[in-house]
Amino acid sequence: MNWTKEQIVEYMARRKIQGNTLSTEIPDQGPESRLQANCLKYCKEHGWPVYHDWSRKKNQAGWPDLFVFLPEGRMVLIERKAAGGKLRTEQQRLKRTLAWLGHTVHVVRSFKKFLEVCYDSEK
Numbered sequence: 001m002n003w004t005k006e007q008i009v010e011y012m013a014r015r016k017i018q019g020n021t022l023s024t025e026i027p028d029q030g031p032e033s034r035l036q037a038n039c040l041k042y043c044k045e046h047g048w049p050v051y052h053d054w055s056r057k058k059n060q061a062g063w064p065d066l067f068v069f070l071p072e073g074r075m076v077l078i079e080r081k082a083a084g085g086k087l088r089t090e091q092q093r094l095k096r097t098l099a100w101l102g103h104t105v106h107v108v109r110s111f112k113k114f115l116e117v118c119y120d121s122e123k
Contacts, residue, residue: 027083027109035080036065038111043068048118062090064105068118076117077105085109 028035036052043050051067053059066078077098079091087095087107095105106117 025109025113028111030082032080032082032085035082035108035111035114039066039068039078039080039108039114042111042115062088062094064091064094070118077103078114078117079105079107081107081109083109 028038040050040052048071049069051069052065053063064077064079066080068076068078070076079087079095081087091105098105106113108114108117
């Protein structure tokens with residue numbers, strides 16, 4: 001799915017979504033890996049560099065899945081979760097620490113939410 005910025009804005013307006021306050025996110029069907037593939041594909045198509053930690057064994061636990069680098073010096077931190085997935089203890093701790101430092105870790109369960117987070121960060 002390749003949405004333009006205008007399509008996202010229209011989608012958000014139709015559903016009266018403001019910022020990160022989507023309270024009724026409908027999770028995508030399937031595994032987290034499918035959501036990740038869609039997010040990575042979209043970023044690549046739009047020239048947005050993305051960092052993803054591919055080695056859980058070697059790196060510190062708890063870090064967000066995706067660091068998406070957007071235009072104008074913006075960056076979003078994304079933690080992907082399947083429909084029933086919950087943050088592990090390490091993820092909860094780091095999310096709180098990063099929030100205290102002024103960084104939001106967005107928990108995303110759908111591709112539409114991913115797009116909303118990326119385009120909302122423009123404000």
